[in-house]
Amino acid sequence: MGPGPSDVSPRVLAALARPTIGHLDPLFVSLMDDIKLLLQYAFQTKNELTLPVSAPGSAGMEACFVNLLSPGDTAIVCQNGVFGGRMRENVERCGATAIMVEDEWGSPVDPEKVQKALRDHPQASVLAFVHAETSTGTRSDAATLCKLAKEHDALVIMDTVTSLGGIELKVDEWGADAVYSGSQKCLSCVPGISPVTFSPKAVERIQARTHKVQSWFLDMQLVMGYWGGSSKRAYHHTAPVNAMYALHETLVMLEEEGLENAIARHHRNHLALVAGLEAMGLSMAVDEAWRLPQLNLVCIPEGVDDAAVRTRLLRDFDLEIGAGLGALAGKTWRIGLMGHASRERNVILCLNALETALHAEGHNVESGAALRAAEDFYKSTSN
Amino acid sequence: MGPGPSDVSPRVLAALARPTIGHLDPLFVSLMDDIKLLLQYAFQTKNELTLPVSAPGSAGMEACFVNLLSPGDTAIVCQNGVFGGRMRENVERCGATAIMVEDEWGSPVDPEKVQKALRDHPQASVLAFVHAETSTGTRSDAATLCKLAKEHDALVIMDTVTSLGGIELKVDEWGADAVYSGSQKCLSCVPGISPVTFSPKAVERIQARTHKVQSWFLDMQLVMGYWGGSSKRAYHHTAPVNAMYALHETLVMLEEEGLENAIARHHRNHLALVAGLEAMGLSMAVDEAWRLPQLNLVCIPEGVDDAAVRTRLLRDFDLEIGAGLGALAGKTWRIGLMGHASRERNVILCLNALETALHAEGHNVESGAALRAAEDFYKSTSN
Numbered sequence: 001m002g003p004g005p006s007d008v009s010p011r012v013l014a015a016l017a018r019p020t021i022g023h024l025d026p027l028f029v030s031l032m033d034d035i036k037l038l039l040q041y042a043f044q045t046k047n048e049l050t051l052p053v054s055a056p057g058s059a060g061m062e063a064c065f066v067n068l069l070s071p072g073d074t075a076i077v078c079q080n081g082v083f084g085g086r087m088r089e090n091v092e093r094c095g096a097t098a099i100m101v102e103d104e105w106g107s108p109v110d111p112e113k114v115q116k117a118l119r120d121h122p123q124a125s126v127l128a129f130v131h132a133e134t135s136t137g138t139r140s141d142a143a144t145l146c147k148l149a150k151e152h153d154a155l156v157i158m159d160t161v162t163s164l165g166g167i168e169l170k171v172d173e174w175g176a177d178a179v180y181s182g183s184q185k186c187l188s189c190v191p192g193i194s195p196v197t198f199s200p201k202a203v204e205r206i207q208a209r210t211h212k213v214q215s216w217f218l219d220m221q222l223v224m225g226y227w228g229g230s231s232k233r234a235y236h237h238t239a240p241v242n243a244m245y246a247l248h249e250t251l252v253m254l255e256e257e258g259l260e261n262a263i264a265r266h267h268r269n270h271l272a273l274v275a276g277l278e279a280m281g282l283s284m285a286v287d288e289a290w291r292l293p294q295l296n297l298v299c300i301p302e303g304v305d306d307a308a309v310r311t312r313l314l315r316d317f318d319l320e321i322g323a324g325l326g327a328l329a330g331k332t333w334r335i336g337l338m339g340h341a342s343r344e345r346n347v348i349l350c351l352n353a354l355e356t357a358l359h360a361e362g363h364n365v366e367s368g369a370a371l372r373a374a375e376d377f378y379k380s381t382s383n
Numbered sequence: 384m385g386p387g388p389s390d391v392s393p394r395v396l397a398a399l400a401r402p403t404i405g406h407l408d409p410l411f412v413s414l415m416d417d418i419k420l421l422l423q424y425a426f427q428t429k430n431e432l433t434l435p436v437s438a439p440g441s442a443g444m445e446a447c448f449v450n451l452l453s454p455g456d457t458a459i460v461c462q463n464g465v466f467g468g469r470m471r472e473n474v475e476r477c478g479a480t481a482i483m484v485e486d487e488w489g490s491p492v493d494p495e496k497v498q499k500a501l502r503d504h505p506q507a508s509v510l511a512f513v514h515a516e517t518s519t520g521t522r523s524d525a526a527t528l529c530k531l532a533k534e535h536d537a538l539v540i541m542d543t544v545t546s547l548g549g550i551e552l553k554v555d556e557w558g559a560d561a562v563y564s565g566s567q568k569c570l571s572c573v574p575g576i577s578p579v580t581f582s583p584k585a586v587e588r589i590q591a592r593t594h595k596v597q598s599w600f601l602d603m604q605l606v607m608g609y610w611g612g613s614s615k616r617a618y619h620h621t622a623p624v625n626a627m628y629a630l631h632e633t634l635v636m637l638e639e640e641g642l643e644n645a646i647a648r649h650h651r652n653h654l655a656l657v658a659g660l661e662a663m664g665l666s667m668a669v670d671e672a673w674r675l676p677q678l679n680l681v682c683i684p685e686g687v688d689d690a691a692v693r694t695r696l697l698r699d700f701d702l703e704i705g706a707g708l709g710a711l712a713g714k715t716w717r718i719g720l721m722g723h724a725s726r727e728r729n730v731i732l733c734l735n736a737l738e739t740a741l742h743a744e745g746h747n748v749e750s751g752a753a754l755r756a757a758e759d760f761y762k763s764t765s766n
Contacts, residue, residue, distance in 0.1 A: 002405055004621065005403050005404075005405065005406065005621060005624060007402075007403070008402070008403045008625075013400040013401075013402070013403075013625075014400065016399055016400055016625060017396040017397065017399055017400035018396075019390075019391070019396070020388050020390070020391045020396075020567075020573055020574070021388075022385060022388065022703055023388065023574065025703070054438060054439055054575060055437060055438035055439075055442060055600070056437055056438075056600075056620045056621050056622075056623065057620070057621065058599065058600045058619075058620040059438060059442075059600045059620075061599075061600075062598060062599055062600050086599065089599045090599055092595070093595055093596070093597050093598065093599055094597075182621070184403075184621055190403055190623065190624065190625040190626075191403070191406065191621045191622065191623050191624055191625075192437060192575065192621075192622075192623025192624075192625075192626055212475070212476055213476070214476050214477075214597050214598075215445060215476070215597075215598055216441065216444075216445055216469065216472045216473055216476055217438070217439075217441045217442045217444075217445050236441075237439045237440070237441040237442075238387065238388060238439050238440065238565070238567055238574045238575075239439075239574065239575075240439065240573065240574050240575025240623075240626070241388060241573065241574055241575075242391075242396075242399060242573040242574075242575075242626075242629075243573075243575055243623070243625075243626065246625075320405055320408070
């Protein structure tokens with residue numbers, strides 16, 4: 001129950017362990033077609049260029065930047081946590097200039113600041129932001145940010161590593177152009193794969209490039225030859241065949257549950273957790289409107305030793321929760337309820353374990369209040 | 384029995400499917416330490432910077448080039464198959480100049496040409512070559528090429544994707560500086576991971592860089608913070624945890640067998656296959672001195688339909704062999720005997736299946752001659 005990797009279901013692990021076949025085997029090629037369709041569903045997009053990059057989310061991020069930026073370009077980059085900073089690194093390593101829009105960690109990206117930056121830098125060809133900041137459990141208003149970018153004719157690069165499959169994400173409706181995610185958060189697949197999707201406008205810009213993409217491995221023009229729509233697949237690299245079995249199974253499970261039901265499940269378990277935490281006297285660090293249901297930033301009560309509590313949880317309950325990062329380190333915990341891990345039994349386990357650990361660390365908590373609040377919530381919202 | 388991915392043993396698949404834990408979990412960190420030691424054994428190196436890149440071999444290749452080259456540098460690149468061409472792409476995308484040394488596909492890299500190129504281009508800071516060309520089944524004389532580079536003060540980037548674990552590979556003794564491999568050839572792990580190792584001289588050059596590595600994901604200064612020797616691991620990206628379980632198991636199996644025994648096994652099964660193929664009247668396309676035991680380039684007999692035979696093998700025997708590439712397409716097959724697939728039963732299966740398919744395609748082959756030759760070879764060389 002940390003910030004990911006989340007629990008992987010036995011069904012996905014079983015798919016992962018199927019015998020390895022060739023990356024150009026007709027059976028594997030048809031699995032690739034399925035994965036593409038299922039990813040389009042998950043991203044809510046019709047983008048033809050939708051595929052899993054054969055590497056972790058950081059490589060998916062890099063794929064978006066190196067394909068859309070050339071030396072001399074300008075990108076507006078929003079930072080309200082760790083991953084905005086990584087975006088800046090990517091922009092600068094492309095030989096482009098990053099105009100930073102900074103917000104407090106734990107607050108959403110401020111659309112007014114973005115509006116101003118777009119006005120002040122009309123040459124900016126890209127607006128980049130993180131939809132769901134894994135480092136702070138904060139959502140930003142992606143629809144509004146995409147709209148602003150469109151008005152200023154900038155393409156949108158959007159980080160959805162933690163949002164995909166956990167909260168509403170509408171790539172086509174919002175008009176995001178290059179979107180990357182990870183396999184190991186709300187999809188609950190094994191880590192190591194980064195689903196990406198590029199809009200027709202992004203593809204157009206890639207095809208119009210005069211400067212070769214600086215990464216051979218992540219050059220979408222080459223990757224398209226293997227993952228593209230044509231019946232003839234050109235060898236580019238050897239796909240991580242077994243990880244693709246797992247991703248496929250994960251996406252089939254998402255389709256079986258239904259995207260809206262999965263999002264509702266994440267929301268419901270989040271509310272139960274919050275009810276329990278508040279009954280325990282703890283408070284949430286992020287404003288209610290911007291909280292991520294899949295990643296809960298909780299204030300550590302005054303006088304409680306952050307690391308001691310986390311060590312107890314791991315040692316006595318086999319339960320991992322995340323530490324705060326940056327200015328939030330030592331002041332907050334990050335409790336994940338992602339994908340397969342977003343379940344009633346995990347909420348109950350976490351509340352119970354946390355109450356015990358806080359007691360043991362000398363922090364006074366009303367016994368059983370948290371569990372009662374969560375269980376009452378579940379009862380009041382059961383079908 | 385194609386050019387990879389090779390068969391993965393059930394033991395490795397079982398390891399792959401173990402429950403996913405966090406990439407900073409103390410248990411996972413100790414697995415990382417083990418992997419590093421085992422990779423040092425496989426590469427025959429004491430290099431501190433030895434680790435698995437969390438992406439396929441092409442990303443391992445890119446990691447070597449982007450870390451050692453800066454814009455304006457010159458690299459001598461040897462090409463005698465597909466992968467030398469990919470190296471050139473990498474050099475040029477780093478803003479560096481590639482001086483090409485070309486040899487026939489199916490011949491080894493010619494050290495005299497390399498010597499001349501090093502003399503003619505004293506500014507070259509890197510010599511890059513492929514130890515074992517997957518596209519042609521050809522070995523090059525890595526020890527000699529490394530020696531030449533040293534004499535001209537160039538660092539060596541060496542592709543060992545197909546050689547690691549299959550033929551002699553002595554990183555330290557030869558003095559190669561940046562070496563990458565793949566998980567899915569003679570290690571018989573699942574595809575998607577690229578073991579790399581960097582010499583102290585390579586690390587020195589990386590640390591002396593004034594131009595940031597163009598890839599954030601592959602920047603070894605950052606990756607070192609996670610995989611480095613220090614007890615405190617800094618988060619860089621989420622490691623593909625399950626693939627690491629599989630890689631670990633693969634490397635434990637290699638250590639159990641012993642590197643020299645694994646190499647001897649590859650050699651013995653290769654000789655049995657060649658005995659059978661020659662008894663069938665087929666001939667090998669690569670000169671005996673430079674043949675890879677793990678990837679056998681076989682001449683297709685006059686008048687035999689390449690694709691028809693391969694289709695029969697796949698359909699009737701569930702057996703995949705590789706097609707020839709480039710100028711060798713339609714003229715050769717590539718038969719892999721890699722890692723877990725380098726076994727007597729596979730040699731027998733392949734010879735039997737090939738004989739049947741050639742018969743069916745109207746090519747006259749003496750019945751049973753191939754099997755007798757291979758079995759005689761195995762008997763004459765058994766302990």
